[in-house]
Amino acid sequence: WEKMAELGLLGIFVPEAQGGAAESDNDSFSLMVLIARILGSKLVAEPFVSSAVVAASVIADGSNVDLCDACLPRIAAGALRVAVSVEPWSSEGFASLPQADLGPDGGLVVTGRATVVDAEGSDSLLLPVWDSERGGLAIVLVDRDAAGLSPEAGRTLDGTGYLRLRMEEVEVPAARIVAGPGGAETVWRRAIQRATVALCFEAVGGMETLLAMTADYMKTRKQYGRYLSQFQALQHYLADMRSAVEQATSVSF
Numbered sequence: 001w002e003k004m005a006e007l008g009l010l011g012i013f014v015p016e017a018q019g020g021a022a023e024s025d026n027d028s029f030s031l032m033v034l035i036a037r038i039l040g041s042k043l044v045a046e047p048f049v050s051s052a053v054v055a056a057s058v059i060a061d062g063s064n065v066d067l068c069d070a071c072l073p074r075i076a077a078g079a080l081r082v083a084v085s086v087e088p089w090s091s092e093g094f095a096s097l098p099q100a101d102l103g104p105d106g107g108l109v110v111t112g113r114a115t116v117v118d119a120e121g122s123d124s125l126l127l128p129v130w131d132s133e134r135g136g137l138a139i140v141l142v143d144r145d146a147a148g149l150s151p152e153a154g155r156t157l158d159g160t161g162y163l164r165l166r167m168e169e170v171e172v173p174a175a176r177i178v179a180g181p182g183g184a185e186t187v188w189r190r191a192i193q194r195a196t197v198a199l200c201f202e203a204v205g206g207m208e209t210l211l212a213m214t215a216d217y218m219k220t221r222k223q224y225g226r227y228l229s230q231f232q233a234l235q236h237y238l239a240d241m242r243s244a245v246e247q248a249t250s251v252s253f
Helices: 001-004 025-041 048-061 065-076 184-220 233-251
Strands: 082-085 100-104 110-117 124-131 136-143 151-157 163-171 177-179
Touching: 025 048, 025 184, 048 065, 048 082, 048 124, 048 177, 048 184, 110 124, 110 136, 136 163, 177 184, 177 233, 184 233
Parallel strands: 082 124, 100 124
Antiparallel strands: 082 110, 100 110, 110 163, 124 136, 136 177, 151 163
């Protein structure tokens, strides 16, 4: 993770003013695709998508300038890891999101449940919540050790750490509100679209590696006095795998 930060890979969506390398959306997007594909091909389990893509995008595109100055340089430097909510929601229904009431000094008081991924080693949690006072989506950045927050840790099938959160009147100061009703939904959707593409290319990279490993194994493993690569039935399976990789690549692009 530190090496990725040294190479500037964590700052592709962080503006140069905050110590990042973002110059244009197209350049940042192209770099994201390349990095995600390489990480997937090497089976690297780091929170690149959560921190460098989703969190950096949301904070940079949000309306809280002070939060940008405080968080984005740390994300680019690898000093701030952010776990991201994966709660499903749509414009037609936000019932699954944590509910937020108006708190002291313009802040919010959040109650509800959520699940965040890339939680292992994370410092903060990025959560979309429903602002019941103003009737719209808001995005908040919550400290992992915030009062009223009860986390339950677990792991996904690929070993990624996650937290199931239960929040009871967690106070979020105004300084930690990334975006409020009116702009938060657009900001969140844009970041999730980027993350979706990045995860697709991570998967493509992994598929390419597994295909190469399988082909190499077939060239060295013998059965009945012949290399596996000489069996026509297995050649057909390998061809199907190559076709699947190419189709996945096309779909991702």
